[in-house]
Amino acid sequence: MTTISTPSPESVRRRRRGLLALIVCGVMTVFLLAAAAKAFASLAGFQVLSELEFRAHMDHTQEAGENTVRQLGLDPDSVVDTKEMASSSCVDDFGMDSGDVTRDQPTLTWTPVFADRAAYVAAVRVLREDWSAKGLTVHDVPAPAQGEPGAGLPGVRATDDHGVDLSMRPDWYSGEPVIRADGGCVRHEGYEIEWTEHEGGS
Structure with a gap:
């Protein structure tokens, strides 16, 4: 008979923190890329x-x-x-x-x-x-x-x-x-x- 271990509350919290950090990093990356694109367009002066x-x-x-x-x-x-x-x-x-x-x-x-x-x-x-x-x-x-x-x-x-x-x-x-x-x-x-x-x- 296989025994299924239940994750400890601490490991669940660590996983949640890791997932949250990953989401935040993703959002920040998108924001920085958008800001960089806007800055480049501004430097170029558009048309x-x-x-x-x-x-x-x-x-x-x-x-x-x-x-x-x-x-x-x-x-x-x-x-x-x-x-x-x-x-x-x-x-x-x-x-x-x-x-x-x-x-x-x-x-x-x-x-x-x-x-x-x-x-x-x-x-x-x-x-x-x-x-x-x-x-x-x-x-x-x-x-x-x-x-x-x-x-x-x-x-x-x-x-x-x-x-x-x-x-x-x-x-x-x-x-x-x-x-x-x-x-x-x-x-x-x-x-x-x-x-x-x-x-x-x-």
Whole structure:
């Protein structure tokens, strides 16, 4: 007659712990592979736009920013601050780009002046309502803490249908209100294009 031994409670616990560890390792491996794939795609910069497509993206970026300024009853030309194409984060550190492919990040900023905090907060509310009405997902930007530039001034941001990041918030350095239209880091064909060469938008 064969005797069937019953596993001890301790061996059952060890097996369960081993199985749990195996499952956790599997999940972590999948997560790391997904993260690595996403990081590689980010480094590669996804698609490469033609020079014509990139110029159109510049137009969209400028127009979206100008419309944001106009929504507050201001003239974009009277408060435009800077037009930039370069960004320290928009570079090819790993040799992903080749030939005549270039990376640029078209960004425009305006520095409107508000009478007081109440006027600024009211402008934030106007933008939040306008962007929400257009079906954009709106994010509140927490006000900087006491002692930081722009302390107590909340911000607001949204991304439009062309991928342009729009925001109004205190500037990181000066603390003054800034409206920003950021077209994001884009890979495109052709040589680097400067705003002085391209005055698109409406």
